[in-house]
């Protein structure tokens with residue numbers, strides 16, 4: 117799809133929620149402690165000293181103690197090294213837990229290589245995340261010191277992206293290789309997005325903080341999300357993260373895709389953050405998934421509400437399509453939200469028209485109740501069936517009747533939008 121086909125509407129390309137990576141992330145926890153430790157390369161005394169050094173580093177992060185941090189480094193006087201810069205990054209994040217575990221020597225000699233697992237949890241998250249980190253240690257008269265550190269950026273630990281800074285808002289953390297002003301702007305907008313989502317879903321607390329990753333390239337966004345770049349075509353942001361045993365997300369991240377964001381105004385970026393904040397709140401509050409038209413349409417109604425835009429603008433592409441091809445035959449399905457094969461602008465706009473119609477007809481409380489009732493841990497094919505049952509139970513109507521009402525609304529909006537003057 118080309119850019120010009122999307123027209124001037126705020127956001128024709130928004131987010132697709134996915135949980136594909138969740139099992140992968142949760143799976144990292146399975147490694148038993150010190151499974152690969154080789155005592156032949158490190159004496160028990162040295163191992164204890166290395167653990168003590170890493171404990172001191174973890175303490176320094178948790179206590180935000182820069183002197184203690186510097187004391188773990190090879191060059192105690194260093195002022196500009198990457199190792200010193202890491203302190204500013206890590207101490208900016210709100211940790212509920214930050215520990216090193218599972219020390220595995222990976223190389224001997226004058227310098228010692230060790231791989232460790234960083235076990236961390238941001239304040240408000242409901243589960244620990246685990247990240248592999250690699251250290252180069254050198255032995256000094258006073259003991260082991262850290263001479264090098266590297267970690268692959270992941271969804272759990274996006275702060276290890278090259279050049280990344282971490283900026284805190286009141287309810288949000290923004291991570292990315294961006295300048296301070298841009299980071300502050302995103303932090304403010306993310307705070308406002310959390311507040312908007314919380315107002316729209318007042319029955320559950322927001323799982324603060326909202327972690328927003330401003331990827332520096334689509335390739336970086338795709339790598340963090342462990343998906344192919346083509347799946348991010350037409351997408352400005354993705355919310356993703358591990359899911360706990362109870363089926364609720366435990367540590368979601370919002371990944372912003374520069375390819376999508378670059379096409380948006382500031383207002384469009386604010387829209388994207390509110391839309392994603394709604395996903396984060398619902399994924400944390402509810403167990404499982406609801407039909408895509410319902411959650412995407414709801415997230416869009418929350419995000420569009422403060423813009424005051426008329427339906428003719430918000431749904432411009434969908435209405436143009438109605439004028440050209442008539443009303444669509446069925447409600448948007450999961451296939452219609454796959455950016456590789458479907459026009460996402462049509463699917464999002466049709467869903468927005470549908471959920472707006474529901475809010476108008478049945479009220480906001482009924483729509484929230486519908487989402488709760490329609491959310492299920494069932495496999496994908498059964499999600500639509502659960503949605504259909506919820507429509508009957510909560511709204512007292514059926515999907516065919518709902519589809520007819522929606523088609524009439526689309527036709528009416530299309531006719532109004534094409535009237536002269």
Ligand SMILES: [Zn+2]
Nearest residue numbers: 131132133412
């Ligand atoms: Zn979405």
